[in-house]
Amino acid sequence: MPDLDVLLTRLDPDLPLPAYAHPGDAGADLRTTVDVRLAPGERALVPTGVALAVPQGYVALVHPRSGLAARHGLSVLNTPGTVDAGYRGEVKVLLVNLDPREPLELRRGDRVAQLVVQRVEQVRFVEVDTLPGSERGDGGYGSTGGFGRAAAPGPSATEESS
Numbered sequence: 273m274p275d276l277d278v279l280l281t282r283l284d285p286d287l288p289l290p291a292y293a294h295p296g297d298a299g300a301d302l303r304t305t306v307d308v309r310l311a312p313g314e315r316a317l318v319p320t321g322v323a324l325a326v327p328q329g330y331v332a333l334v335h336p337r338s339g340l341a342a343r344h345g346l347s348v349l350n351t352p353g354t355v356d357a358g359y360r361g362e363v364k365v366l367l368v369n370l371d372p373r374e375p376l377e378l379r380r381g382d383r384v385a386q387l388v389v390q391r392v393e394q395v396r397f398v399e400v401d402t403l404p405g406s407e408r409g410d411g412g413y414g415s416t417g418g419f420g421r422a423a424a425p426g427p428s429a430t431e432e433s434s
């Protein structure tokens with residue numbers, strides 16, 4: 273049951289508005305207003321035919337659709353794309369064909385991505401000389417190990433498999 277109004281203008285009156293496929297879904301599907309052919313590895317910034325006034329304190333994020341990603345390698349290059357509250361231009365989707373072999377033909381009206389609206393904080397950045405300590409410290413980028421699989425038998429059995 274939606275409880276937040278997001279004002280929208282339709283720049284392409286013949287296409288349906290962004291819509292949630294099921295009640296309670298996080299993402300509302302966005303459609304391309306144009307036909308696009310993406311060669312393997314190719315990207316394109318495609319228009320969606322809508323402009324939004326996202327309320328202050330919220331952001332609209334442009335996410336890929338998992339079915340198109342799994343079946344065709346279609347993704348959003350800058351995923352998730354950020355539509356700021358102050359942005360009044362047309363929402364666009366930076367599509368990329370990550371399939372190494374197959375070109376992808378998209379037609380006007382196809383649901384190519386999904387829009388997730390969520391709350392967001394704007395913070396005050398406060399410069400200090402020394403940060404408070406933490407258990408993790410500066411460990412990152414794999415500091416806790418890899419996949420955590422049982423070590424396979426063989427020459428590297430003594431090392432943790434990554």
Ligand SMILES: O=c1ccn([C@H]2C[C@H](O)[C@@H](COP(=O)(O)OP(=O)(O)OP(=O)(O)O)O2)c(=O)[nH]1
Pocket residue numbers: 334350352353354355356357359362363364365366
């Ligand atoms: O997938 C996206 C990403 C961005 N935008 C629009 C809305 C967003 O508010 C604006 C700027 O996006 P972003 O801040 O990610 O791009 P930038 O390269 O930093 O541009 P700018 O200098 O305009 O902020 O572009 C979209 O329509 N779709």
Ligand SMILES: [Mg+2]
Pocket residue numbers: none
């Ligand atoms: Mg920016």
